[in-house]
Amino acid sequence: MSASASNGRVWLEALTGVSAGARRAPATVVSIDAALGEERARYIAVVPDAGNRFVRARDGEVGVEEGWALARAVRDVMEADHDDSRRPIVAIVDVSSQAYGRSEELLGIHLACAAAADAYAAARLAGHPVLALLVGKAMSGAFLAHGYQANRILALDSTDVSIHAMGRQAAARVTRRSVEELEQLGERIPPMSYQVRSFAQLGLLHRLIAGVDAASPTPADLERVRGELIESVSDIRQSPRDLSLRWSNAAALHARAASIAVRQRLAEQWNAS
Amino acid sequence: MTAVRPEAVAEDFLARRSFIELSARQRAAALLDAGTFRELLGPFDRMKSPWLLEQGVVPQSDDGVVIARGRIAARDAVVAAIEGAFQGGSVGEVSSAKIAGALELALEDCLRGRPVLAVLVLESGGVRLQEANLGLAGIAEIHAAIVALRPHVPVVGVIAGMVGCFGGMSLAAALCSQLIVTRQARLAMNGPEVIEQDAGIAEMDASDRAAVWQLIGGEQRYATGLADALVEDDVDAMREAVRRALAMPAAARSTEVERFQSRLALIDPAHPPEPRALRLAWSRSTA
Numbered sequence: 300m301s302a303s304a305s306n307g308r309v310w311l312e313a314l315t316g317v318s319a320g321a322r323r324a325p326a327t328v329v330s331i332d333a334a335l336g337e338e339r340a341r342y343i344a345v346v347p348d349a350g351n352r353f354v355r356a357r358d359g360e361v362g363v364e365e366g367w368a369l370a371r372a373v374r375d376v377m378e379a380d381h382d383d384s385r386r387p388i389v390a391i392v393d394v395s396s397q398a399y400g401r402s403e404e405l406l407g408i409h410l411a412c413a414a415a416a417d418a419y420a421a422a423r424l425a426g427h428p429v430l431a432l433l434v435g436k437a438m439s440g441a442f443l444a445h446g447y448q449a450n451r452i453l454a455l456d457s458t459d460v461s462i463h464a465m466g467r468q469a470a471a472r473v474t475r476r477s478v479e480e481l482e483q484l485g486e487r488i489p490p491m492s493y494q495v496r497s498f499a500q501l502g503l504l505h506r507l508i509a510g511v512d513a514a515s516p517t518p519a520d521l522e523r524v525r526g527e528l529i530e531s532v533s534d535i536r537q538s539p540r541d542l543s544l545r546w547s548n549a550a551a552l553h554a555r556a557a558s559i560a561v562r563q564r565l566a567e568q569w570n571a572s
Numbered sequence: 573m574t575a576v577r578p579e580a581v582a583e584d585f586l587a588r589r590s591f592i593e594l595s596a597r598q599r600a601a602a603l604l605d606a607g608t609f610r611e612l613l614g615p616f617d618r619m620k621s622p623w624l625l626e627q628g629v630v631p632q633s634d635d636g637v638v639i640a641r642g643r644i645a646a647r648d649a650v651v652a653a654i655e656g657a658f659q660g661g662s663v664g665e666v667s668s669a670k671i672a673g674a675l676e677l678a679l680e681d682c683l684r685g686r687p688v689l690a691v692l693v694l695e696s697g698g699v700r701l702q703e704a705n706l707g708l709a710g711i712a713e714i715h716a717a718i719v720a721l722r723p724h725v726p727v728v729g730v731i732a733g734m735v736g737c738f739g740g741m742s743l744a745a746a747l748c749s750q751l752i753v754t755r756q757a758r759l760a761m762n763g764p765e766v767i768e769q770d771a772g773i774a775e776m777d778a779s780d781r782a783a784v785w786q787l788i789g790g791e792q793r794y795a796t797g798l799a800d801a802l803v804e805d806d807v808d809a810m811r812e813a814v815r816r817a818l819a820m821p822a823a824a825r826s827t828e829v830e831r832f833q834s835r836l837a838l839i840d841p842a843h844p845p846e847p848r849a850l851r852l853a854w855s856r857s858t859a
Contacts, residue, residue, distance in 0.1 A: 352840075352841050352842070353841045354841070355771065363836060364836060367829055367832055367833050367836065368833075370826075370829045371829050371833065374829055397761055397762065399762050399766065399767050399770040399771050400767065400771055400775060401767065401771075401775050401776050401787065401844070402839075402841055402844040403761070403762075404760045404761065404762065404767070404787055404788055405787055405788075405844065405845070405847060405850060406836065406839065406844075406850075407746075407796075407798050407832075408761045408762075409742035409743055409745070409746050409759065409760060409761040410746040410798060410825065410826060410832070411832070412743050412746075412761060413715075413742075413743040413744075413745075413746035413747050413826040414746075414826045414827070414828075414829060414832070416712075416715045416719075416743055416747070416826075417715075417719055417747055417824070417826040417827060418827075418829075420715065420716050420719040420720070421719060421827075424719070424720060439699075439708065439739075439740075440739065440740060440743070440761055440762075442708070443708070443711065443712055443715065443740050443743055444743075447708070447709075447712035447715075448712065448715065448716060448719075462705060463704055463705060463708075464698075464699040464701060464704040464705060464707055464708040464740075465699070465701060465704070469766060469769065469770065470701055470704075472769060473701055473766075474701050474702070484627070487626075488623065488626065488627070489705075490623065490665070490703050490704050490705040490706040490707070491702070491703075491704050491705075492705070497705075498705060501705060501706060501709065503705070503709050541676075541716065541720065542712070542713055542716050545709065545713070546669075546713075554706075555665065555706065556622070557619070557621070557622050557665050557666050557669065558665055558666075558669040558706070558710070560619070561613065561619055561666055561669035561670055561673055562669060562673040562676070564613055564617060564619070565612055565613055565639065565670065565673040565674060565677060566673075566677060568612045568613065569612065569641070569677045571610060571641070
């Protein structure tokens with residue numbers, strides 16, 4: 300079993316000070332409890348494993364087993380903690396995509412990924428501060444399963460970090476464009492971009508952390524990121540448990556004007572006049 | 573777009589029996605108690621996608637989603653129905669905000685002691701790629717809204733076909749308290765074409781329709797316990813199934829971690845079961 304290098308593994312080990320040997324199968328989902336400021340937090344990452352028994356989930360994809368294992372890692376914390384001491388959960392996000400395969404579909408990968416999203420959302424609603432820290436790829440269904448249900452999304456301002464609904468090659472095929480055309484489109488149309496700075500313009504990001512080495516963080520980098528995480532936790536504890544901040548912030552006012560207008564007008568029409 | 577009178581919608585659907593052949597608007601009207609259909613943010617509100625025109629796609633004035641309030645079995649309800657005929661039912665900023673926003677308002681009413689039942693008619697290829705990250709963000713907000721609403725009222729999902737339900741919207745289907753499918757429905761995270769392109773034709777032959785339906789079709793999903801009801805393509809049968817589902821206790825399978833982890837532990841991925849064999853292993857009667 301090889302411990303392939305991945306930003307997800309690097310940050311998991313750096314933030315927890317623990318070597319990310321998995322405690323239970325699958326080896327691709329690692330959860331570690333470690334300090335975050337004055338309290339304990341649960342850190343969860345999906346990491347590559349060349350020995351994964353599901354061959355299509357060996358490179359950091361979220362497959363069937365990963366989805367359910369994420370759900371388990373989150374729900375264990377929900378069951379262990381009491382209402383007055385719900386610990387933060389930090390999803391360290393470096394996921395290349397969901398696993399594409401016949402067995403995956405047969406065995407219900409849609410349900411496995413839903414189970415993970417469900418668990419993160421339930422933990423957030425129960426009062427666990429849930430953070431997503433984007434240190435690498437945050438792609439498509441894998442990001443929906445691991446990170447997108449967080450109270451706050453933080454990201455490193457690095458070219459290693461990319462966010463999208465579909466990988467470049469596949470998106471180019473489906474939209475009948477070249478990869479180059481797709482990149483150019485992303486420069487003009489922010490939601491089409493793969494770059495984290497464009498993602499930040501959409502109002503979906505709570506913090507964009509600049510000047511940090513995503514692949515091999517220095518001790519100073521680590522302290523900066525830890526500081527941001529701690530600050531976000533205390534911010535979360537004073538805020539509503541829903542995701543409304545994502546469409547009610549300064550950046551969203553511009554980039555998500557339609558999301559805001561739809562909600563506003565729906566509310567006006569909700570009850571018959 | 574011509575005027576849509578609720579009466580006209582009702583007359584039209586009464587004249588036919590197939591649910592699949594109905595438009596999203598007709599489907600919503602068909603599921604609600606007769607005469608109670610009231611559309612929110614309808615075509616005249618002109619809530620179009622702000623992203624499509626600059627990419628050479630003509631937007632639609634309802635962005636392919638119909639939100640309708642009304643009653644089901646005399647109880648307050650909201651139906652969100654995706655129009656598979658517009659951009660393959662793909663979900664963008666406006667369409668996702670309509671669905672999530674409706675569920676958020678239903679939750680507010682529930683918290684005020686006025687329960688509003690929710691039905692999602694899902695017919696979607698997943699995220700609309702022209703709106704990429706805003707579509708994905710919107711789908712995450714739909715997921716959040718389903719999980720938040722589900723403890724208060726059942727959230728019932730319907731996949732009728734023929735588009736099916738894919739991508740991020742397949743997760744939305746899996747989050748529902750109850751999921752109703754037809755034999756014509758397909759439910760999968762990755763569409764067959766995407767798998768064929770990514771993993772090769774030996775992994776998946778997307779042109780083999782029978783094989784595709786055997787793998788991800790409604791009957792298979794029902795037989796392996798990944799859907800709660802299998803109904804004929806018939807308006808009355810669908811109305812009946814939705815009413816039955818709304819009366820069921822809410823217990824979403826996406827929370828049943830142990831049951832599914834133990835099922836998966838028995839699977840050998842080097843020798844994966846054929847769809848038929850999985851029906852025996854995961855039959856509805858076994859744990």
